[in-house]
Amino acid sequence: MINFNNIQFIRSYVKKPEDLLKLPQVIFVGKSNVGKSTLINEITGFKKLAFVSSKPGHTKLLNFYLVDNKFYLVDAPGYGYSKSNKFSFIEYSKIMDSYFSDNNDLKCVVLLIDGRREFSNDDNSMIEFLNHYKINYVILFTKVDKLNQKEKYAISKRIKENNLIKENTKIFYSNINNEINLLDFKDFLSSIL
Ligand SMILES: Nc1nc2c(ncn2[C@@H]2O[C@H](COP(=O)(O)OP(=O)(O)OP(=O)(O)O)[C@@H](O)[C@H]2O)c(=O)[nH]1
């Protein structure tokens, strides 16, 4: 079992690091402001470990954390924020292409989607990319604490209607007010490493 509270920030990188231990990696990707950094803080129990911002586009580099000396958790920059943003799509693609290419340590991509929103074109491009390169991924819906029952039901409908998502894709939900929700997600991470 992994002790998620035993976590250490390694450093930020602009491309796939070459100076790390040979350990498995899990990366959190998704639209800017979806809650990637928040999720890192939630699962590790350290509220201020990864920088959370109410303004989109905060994380601009690949931030590596070492969890329990067993695997690296990677906080990726967000995509899809306004075109005028200083952090351009080109920069984003450069960082991510370098990260994904020939990365044998990558065990799983966690694609975060805001539970209140439809899949964006960028979300769908990411799913297509992951399917195309046969990269193992799961989907985690965030901000479900803001949803009522009907809106929660709409999520399952959206998954069914999105024909890019394979039938056996694992789906998780996060709710920052209820950590118990993340237990199955942590069990899943422990099981794939
Ligand atoms: N209510 C609620 N708010 C959340 C949740 N997850 C994240 N937030 C809020 O959403 C905002 C953005 O969260 P971040 O964790 O900084 O998002 P990010 O995906 O890391 O954003 P970038 O670094 O810009 O890509 C913050 O104000 C968080 O408090 C959630 O599950 N529920």
Ligand SMILES: [Mg+2]
């Ligand atoms: Mg962030």
